[in-house]
Amino acid sequence: MLKIVEKTKLWFVMSLIIIVIGIGFIATKGLNLGIDFKGGTAITINMKQKFDKVDVDKIIDKYAKGEYLSKTVNDDKEIEITVKSDALSADQTATMLKDIKTQFKSSTLISEDAIGASIGSELKTKAVTAVIVAMFCILVYVGFRFEFKFAASAIFALVHDILITITVYAVFQIAVNATFIAAILTVVGYSINDTIVIFDRIRENQRIMRKATIEEITNTSVTQTMARSINTVLTVLICIFSVWVFVPSIRELTFPLLIGIGVGCYSSIFIASPMWVFLKKREKKARENKRTVA
Amino acid sequence: MKKKKSTILFLLSVFVIGLLGFTGFHGFTIGDYRVKPFTETINKGLDIQGGISVLEEVQGGAVDAKILDRAIELISLRVNKMGISETLVAKEGNNRIRIEIPGKFDSKEILDTVAKAGELKFVGPDKVTILTGKDIKDATASYDNDNKPVINLELNTTGKQKFAVATQKFIGQKITIYMDADKLTDPTVQVAILDGKAQISGSATLAEATTKAQIITSGALPVTLKAVSVKTVGATLGEAAMSQSMKAGAVAILFVFLFMLLYYRAPGIIASISLVLYIVLVLSAFSAMNVTLTLSGIAGFLLTIGMAVDANVLIFERTKEELKIGKSIKASVHGGFHRALPSIVDSNSTTIMAGVVLYMMGTGSVKGFALTLVIGVCISLFTALTCTKFLLKLAVEMGLISKTSHFGVKRG
Numbered sequence: 001m002l003k004i005v006e007k008t009k010l011w012f013v014m015s016l017i018i019i020v021i022g023i024g025f026i027a028t029k030g031l032n033l034g035i036d037f038k039g040g041t042a043i044t045i046n047m048k049q050k051f052d053k054v055d056v057d058k059i060i061d062k063y064a065k066g067e068y069l070s071k072t073v074n075d076d077k078e079i080e081i082t083v084k085s086d087a088l089s090a091d092q093t094a095t096m097l098k099d100i101k102t103q104f105k106s107s108t109l110i111s112e113d114a115i116g117a118s119i120g121s122e123l124k125t126k127a128v129t130a131v132i133v134a135m136f137c138i139l140v141y142v143g144f145r146f147e148f149k150f151a152a153s154a155i156f157a158l159v160h161d162i163l164i165t166i167t168v169y170a171v172f173q174i175a176v177n178a179t180f181i182a183a184i185l186t187v188v189g190y191s192i193n194d195t196i197v198i199f200d201r202i203r204e205n206q207r208i209m210r211k212a213t214i215e216e217i218t219n220t221s222v223t224q225t226m227a228r229s230i231n232t233v234l235t236v237l238i239c240i241f242s243v244w245v246f247v248p249s250i251r252e253l254t255f256p257l258l259i260g261i262g263v264g265c266y267s268s269i270f271i272a273s274p275m276w277v278f279l280k281k282r283e284k285k286a287r288e289n290k291r292t293v294a
Numbered sequence: 295m296k297k298k299k300s301t302i303l304f305l306l307s308v309f310v311i312g313l314l315g316f317t318g319f320h321g322f323t324i325g326d327y328r329v330k331p332f333t334e335t336i337n338k339g340l341d342i343q344g345g346i347s348v349l350e351e352v353q354g355g356a357v358d359a360k361i362l363d364r365a366i367e368l369i370s371l372r373v374n375k376m377g378i379s380e381t382l383v384a385k386e387g388n389n390r391i392r393i394e395i396p397g398k399f400d401s402k403e404i405l406d407t408v409a410k411a412g413e414l415k416f417v418g419p420d421k422v423t424i425l426t427g428k429d430i431k432d433a434t435a436s437y438d439n440d441n442k443p444v445i446n447l448e449l450n451t452t453g454k455q456k457f458a459v460a461t462q463k464f465i466g467q468k469i470t471i472y473m474d475a476d477k478l479t480d481p482t483v484q485v486a487i488l489d490g491k492a493q494i495s496g497s498a499t500l501a502e503a504t505t506k507a508q509i510i511t512s513g514a515l516p517v518t519l520k521a522v523s524v525k526t527v528g529a530t531l532g533e534a535a536m537s538q539s540m541k542a543g544a545v546a547i548l549f550v551f552l553f554m555l556l557y558y559r560a561p562g563i564i565a566s567i568s569l570v571l572y573i574v575l576v577l578s579a580f581s582a583m584n585v586t587l588t589l590s591g592i593a594g595f596l597l598t599i600g601m602a603v604d605a606n607v608l609i610f611e612r613t614k615e616e617l618k619i620g621k622s623i624k625a626s627v628h629g630g631f632h633r634a635l636p637s638i639v640d641s642n643s644t645t646i647m648a649g650v651v652l653y654m655m656g657t658g659s660v661k662g663f664a665l666t667l668v669i670g671v672c673i674s675l676f677t678a679l680t681c682t683k684f685l686l687k688l689a690v691e692m693g694l695i696s697k698t699s700h701f702g703v704k705r706g
Contacts, residue, residue, distance in 0.1 A: 090521030094402035236600030
């Protein structure tokens with residue numbers, strides 16, 4: 001039997017340190033908010049040959065009037081342009097691209113993203129509301145199907161997973177774009193699934209191991225489900241790792257997922273389960289206190 | 295006897311699933327009938343196939359839903375004229391219009407097409423404009439007394455006067471109606487129209503007359519639009535993403551198979567067969583339900599592959615536990631299913647519920663993710679509880695699984 005519950009403090013402190021590091025990074029470096037949330041325009045153009053960046057900048061400057069950044073990438077054959085929000089209207093951007101195309105005939109557009117500032121903040125609010133409502137529904141559902149303490153522990157673990165995933169974004173300065181929402185959702189979806197399997201086992205063992213303590217029941221349940229936890233997380237990680245290797249254009253999504261899914265598995269075992277024990281024992285203590293008072 | 299029957303049934307199932315898988319990924323042709331592979335039947339999002347997505351916002355506060363619908367209709371008309379299939383023009387929220395055009399990469403062309411004012415002109419034979427969109431009160435389509443489709447035109451007061459003067463002048467000559475540069479129709483003036491009500495014949499069908507009447511009434515965009523978001527994914531990026539995702543998917547599935555085979559032995563084979571069925575069913579559901587697969591949708595799909603395997607893992611782990619306490623193979627398989635069931639149902643229904651909430655509340659990529667997740671989890675429940683169970687039972691009966699070591703369990 002694995003001794004998971006006995007080391008609760010260790011697991012919590014470990015996670016806390018990581019989250020504090022994340023908060024530190026957010027406080028000093030901030031999150032690298034991409035244009036999906038901040039608004040603005042991002043353009044990548046393949047020039048197909050070596051070119052003089054100054055020539056392109058001249059065209060951009062005509063429209064963006066200094067409110068932009070441009071840099072050459074990929075062997076100096078591509079140019080990445082980022083324009084501040086509201087410095088260019090969508091129409092102006094389109095005209096600018098046309099101008100570039102006229103002067104550099106062989107160039108092809110790789111991608112263009114223009115997002116108004118108001119859209120960005122709206123996207124953010126809506127996504128956050130959706131996640132919060134989803135979590136609330138999970139709380140109610142699990143509370144109803146199991147008991148409230150299981151639900152609260154599961155949500156505690158979910159918040160933990162979200163915080164650590166955000167830490168990954170902060171530490172590695174990954175651009176926070178619409179894919180960020182997909183990443184958070186995937187981690188939450190995986191983690192809740194994983195947590196419920198363990199809780200289900202605890203619930204079952206509570207019926208079988210009538211004389212055992214809460215710690216024993218939890219440790220036994222986690223031990224019994226360990227092989228399953230590891231095998232499942234491995235298959236999911238195999239899938240995501242394969243996408244990470246073969247599809248470089250979405251590493252912005254797959255990299256945080258690799259860590260987030262791992263954390264989701266970890267939290268089900270080392271955060272959610274000990275948290276449940278903690279809540280359970282507090283309840284027991286409260287009940288005993290009441291009895292002594294009476 | 296039973297053993298033989300089970301063997302035949304098992305092999306038959308494997309063959310059918312294999313055939314489904316092959317059909318799904320390669321398609322085939324029998325005579326004139328062609329079964330298309332998934333790569334052709336599933337809608338690919340713009341981030342996978344390349345194209346332009348524009349979000350237009352109505353300027354000047356709230357708009358009436360009817361006016362917005364008319365604007366959408368008109369934009370659809372303009373966009374469809376570009377001759378691209380699978381374009382999308384849809385309402386988003388209550389004051390925005392989303393336009394998606396795959397296979398186009400020139401955002402200026404799209405923005406100009408969408409936002410052009412939509413100038414309606416009635417031009418006389420002397421090339422002088424008689425009426426514009428401002429003079430029109432209404433236009434409808436109907437059949438005339440000879441049962442031929444006509445457009446009924448009604449003009450407002452200013453239009454009535456101008457049209458009366460012009461029709462008196464041009465009796466027997468043609469008046470041409472233009473929408474921007476396109477000629478809509480050029481009726482010949484039969485009589486002077488003094489009351490501002492005219493009938494235009496010459497349409498072949500009522501549908502044609504209706505479309506033209508709509509263009510005449512809603513000629514000018516009823517609202518001023520501003521593009522608040524423009525996203526272009528170039529052809530090269532889109533193409534690369536597609537072929538790379540296919541490769542990634544193939545490698546991922548191969549390694550999941552290998553892992554399951556190495557860890558669970560004979561049951562691993564069964565899990566792999568179930569997984570093939572799962573993938574075929576999910577992709578069929580995507581194409582049947584017209585799901586547009588975007589990158590975030592692919593993330594959701596990958597997650598469900600993991601969850602589909604998870605149901606099998608839960609069953610096998612439970613079966614192994616039963617084997618370890620000394621039960622027979624048959625009893626263990628039965629018990630394994632029975633005991634794994636609550637976990638599978640609870641964990642998946644929680645995920646489904648979260649998915650449904652996200653689908654209802656979310657927009658764009660959140661919605662796409664949630665939809666693939668919910669479809670995937672529902673189908674994975676089905677394949678694990680039917681296909682895996684059925685094949686596992688057959689495998690035990692036919693003797694493919696006869697020793698505890700076939701589960702990777704040592705009894706000592």
